Amino acid sequence: MKALAIVAVVVGLLVAAALKFGAAEALADLLQPDPVQRARAGDCLTELPQVSGMEERTVRDVAVVDCGTAEAAYTVVGRVPDQTQEQARSGKACEQFVAPGQDGYVFYNIASGERGYLLCLTKKG
Incomplete structure (x- = not known):
């Protein structure tokens, strides 16, 4: 359970860093597959x-x-x-x-x- 919490925190930090440093588009591409x-x-x-x-x-x-x-x-x-x-x-x-x-x-x-x-x-x- 503790490992899951650590993973969630790390993912949260990565998302926050991506948004802050302009990598939001790259993150969106990773999370959303090609719709066509x-x-x-x-x-x-x-x-x-x-x-x-x-x-x-x-x-x-x-x-x-x-x-x-x-x-x-x-x-x-x-x-x-x-x-x-x-x-x-x-x-x-x-x-x-x-x-x-x-x-x-x-x-x-x-x-x-x-x-x-x-x-x-x-x-x-």
């Missing part, structure tokens, strides 16, 4: 921030939602596994999933030097 990591073609995502060209934005409140709801803003038209950050950033792997003349968007959560998934999206009409 299981998204597949045919799924829908909530609204994402508008970006242009090669601009990137961190998104914390994206979610997979029922495609029949008003929250559904994007349709996942493809998923490409085992991508580097550079590959995902280029979006070339998504070209096969987006029809000519249609606007395509990419979503990925890949740390530098790691590999992960790329979601290919189109705006719901």
Whole structure:
């Protein structure tokens, strides 16, 4: 029981230190798993921030939602596994999933030097 109390105090101190020294975002990433990591073609995502060209934005409140709801803003038209950050950033792997003349968007959560998934999206009409 004493060991459990010590662990709770240590965890509390780590959380307090993380918040104080600006590591709140890193802590949030550890505590909250990627909300769209299981998204597949045919799924829908909530609204994402508008970006242009090669601009990137961190998104914390994206979610997979029922495609029949008003929250559904994007349709996942493809998923490409085992991508580097550079590959995902280029979006070339998504070209096969987006029809000519249609606007395509990419979503990925890949740390530098790691590999992960790329979601290919189109705006719901």
